[in-house]
Amino acid sequence: MRAGTDGPFDRFTIEIAVTVRAGRREDLIYLDGWPGFDTPAHRQALRYYLQQHRLGEGAFLVADMGGIPVGQLFLWYLREDTELGDGHTVASITALRVWPGFRRRGIATRLAAVAERVAWQLGFRTLTIGTDIDNEKAHGLYRRWGYREFKRSTYEWDGRIFPQVCLRKALTGPAPGTQPETAGPRPTT
Ligand SMILES: CC(C)(COP(=O)(O)OP(=O)(O)OC[C@H]1O[C@@H](n2cnc3c(N)ncnc32)[C@H](O)[C@@H]1OP(=O)(O)O)[C@@H](O)C(=O)NCCC(=O)NCCS
Numbered sequence: 001m002r003a004g005t006d007g008p009f010d011r012f013t014i015e016i017a018v019t020v021r022a023g024r025r026e027d028l029i030y031l032d033g034w035p036g037f038d039t040p041a042h043r044q045a046l047r048y049y050l051q052q053h054r055l056g057e058g059a060f061l062v063a064d065m066g067g068i069p070v071g072q073l074f075l076w077y078l079r080e081d082t083e084l085g086d087g088h089t090v091a092s093i094t095a096l097r098v099w100p101g102f103r104r105r106g107i108a109t110r111l112a113a114v115a116e117r118v119a120w121q122l123g124f125r126t127l128t129i130g131t132d133i134d135n136e137k138a139h140g141l142y143r144r145w146g147y148r149e150f151k152r153s154t155y156e157w158d159g160r161i162f163p164q165v166c167l168r169k170a171l172t173g174p175a176p177g178t179q180p181e182t183a184g185p186r187p188t189t
Contacts, residue, residue, distance in 0.1 A: 023060035041158035071098040071107040
């Protein structure tokens with residue numbers, strides 16, 4: 001390479017709107033390839049979240065920046081462990097992640113606030129969230145959101161068992177400053 005072509009050549013700041021909306025199939029082009037989450041098991045899970053959303057058995061939310069999902073969260077209504085999600089009063093935040101370049105800008109916090117609002121509107125009164133035992137930063141973030149540990153358990157992922165910390169929070173109503181997000185219909189079972 002010739003000298004003087006390495007840059008950087010320019011640096012500027014722009015304001016970009018972020019919309020929290022329902023995830024859709026077209027998002028898979030981006031979500032399938034996220035660094036660290038680009039495995040067959042993750043891709044299968046993403047399709048499951050979209051399907052559950054369509055069936056009204058969960059809410060798959062993404063943070064959209066210029067048409068590109070830069071954050072995601074799946075609100076799971078009914079889980080095998082009904083202490084985490086019983087389909088009626090307790091639902092569970094799962095698969096929360098933000099594209100590395102856009103972390104620490106409050107995107108996860110806004111996604112979680114929308115999830116709490118959606119859950120409240122659907123009649124859920126408690127939200128749970130599980131985190132890997134060694135994910136102390138995420139644990140600290142959830143504590144800041146008001147979640148508290150209530151048990152330790154394990155979860156199965158891609159044929160392996162992992163220990164997790166389970167936290168929960170009693171919902172008190174919609175958080176101010178967020179717009180409602182359209183979720184699928186509430187399951188009748
Ligand atoms: C956890 C995660 C979703 C947070 O997203 P985010 O948009 O950066 O979160 P916010 O901007 O709303 O909050 C930032 C806080 O997240 C916390 N945090 C959680 N994980 C973190 C990490 N790996 N690195 C840095 N901060 C992290 C920090 O406390 C940070 O607060 P600070 O900036 O005051 O230090 C994001 O780091 C992520 O996608 N991590 C990888 C996937 C993951 O671990 N998901 C959680 C599974 S339980």
